[in-house]
Amino acid sequence: GAVVSQHPSRVICKSGTSVKIECRSLDFQATTMFWYRQFPKQSLMLMATSNEGSKATYEQGVEKDKFLINHASLTLSTLTVTSAHPEDSSFYICSARDSGRSSYNEQFFGPGTRLTVL
């Protein structure tokens, strides 16, 4: 149980293009999902909290117009990196909380998406 998938696992794109990353909870419902970014040899950085049916909550310093988040169902959240630039190259990881176990606040991580912007 508690499986989270991400797609794609790896993407290479040209500067100025947009990239969409999907995060799905496969065997549980998740009203809340989280998007993290991790640069090499650094710790996880929370970018935003994705709430089903409402607007995402962004962390300080994260541009909401550049990192668009949509959480349209209880099992799917998407992150779109708009007008990507080389400095956006990173490892993007989503996580999800099981709505049925919300009191425990466990987060289960997807396998991550490695984005390279040329």
Add this chain to the structure above:
Amino acid sequence: QKEVEQNSGPLSVPEGAIASLNCTYSDRGSQSFFWYRQYSGKSPELIMSIYSNGDKEDGRFTAQLNKASQYVSLLIRDSQPSDSATYLCAVNMGGNKLVFGAGTILRVKS
């Protein structure tokens, strides 16, 4: 500022030994605590959660929580080379979010 602190390591232990990983946190009101393992190039994997003072054992892993000292630890018995990874301590300090430590690199030498 709410913080979770870990020694970055690397912590090197010989195969078969006990690895002890430590974590302190700043918010005395924190209620839930987690240990994640992250292999190089991979995403974190939840290995232990603990909510009450004392010890919680799961196979070779034991999590220890002391809320009075604001301290949580992870013991790995009979360490194996496959345990070599970065171990992240995470604390729920209220709300939905987890606050992560920077992680401790563990190296198990055969």
